Amino acid sequence: MPELSTPTRERIVAAATKLFYAEGIGRVSVDAIAERAGLTKRTLYYHFKSKDDLIAAYLDGRDQPNLKQMAGWFDAAEGDVERKVEAVFTNLARVARHPKWKGCGFLRTAAELASMPGHPAIKAGSRHKSNFENWLAGELSDRGVDEPQVMAREIVLLLDGAFSVMLVHRNPDYIEAAGRAAATLVRARHRKDD
Known part of the structure; x- marks a missing residue:
């Protein structure tokens, strides 16, 4: 509760x-x-009760604002669904260029707690990633993309992979490349109305 x-x-x-x-x-x-x-x-x-509970509250507090921000970028983008998906990546690359950007807080926390899979913060991060994936699957389904749940999972893999590589190289170009790859995948499964 x-x-x-x-x-x-x-x-x-x-x-x-x-x-x-x-x-x-x-x-x-x-x-x-x-x-x-x-x-x-x-x-x-x-x-x-503990620092662990505070860490979980930190991540829970980032969940909805992060989802709202990504949904806003998606909705504001013009064009087909593949352009909307790519816009999420493009905007994340823009944010990542800010000197205070430190990466995805959910992934960084999960990495720090990798040996503690039952930690409340790991559960909070898992909820966030699932919330994003489910939201994206709904958007893809609404816009005529085949296998929207599979596609959403593939996009999450591209997104989180790009976050990881950006932390290593400190280069937001990787997330833009991942966005182009995501757009290509979506385009291949998008049913166009004739």
Whole structure:
């Protein structure tokens, strides 16, 4: 059952979000989060049982804003469905060019917690990736793409693969290349109305 949101809880999550995204979850202490939020560590632990619960709340808090942003890019793009899919990648490449971009917070957290598959943050990341895949499958289905669930999964593989390569090379051109590949795949399965 999700915790009731309060201004203090939101302040803690906001502080944790900035620090976790900037530095990684392992490098950020609960003391640093409490200090950033302007609270005592005791107050932080009143709202979160553990740092693990706070890490999960950080990712849960990124889920809907990230999905909304990608859906906005998709909807705003002109042209066929393949152009809309490619627009998600193009906009992510634009965002990745910002000096403060550190990659996909969900993937970075999963990498840090790879030896802990039952961690609540791994579950939060899995929910987010599934939410995106299911949303995309619905959009593809609505626009006449054959096998929309399979296609959505292939696009997620391209997207997350590009995120990983961009972290290694620090080059957003990889996500643009992945976007062109995704558009090609969608075009091959798009049923055009005659």
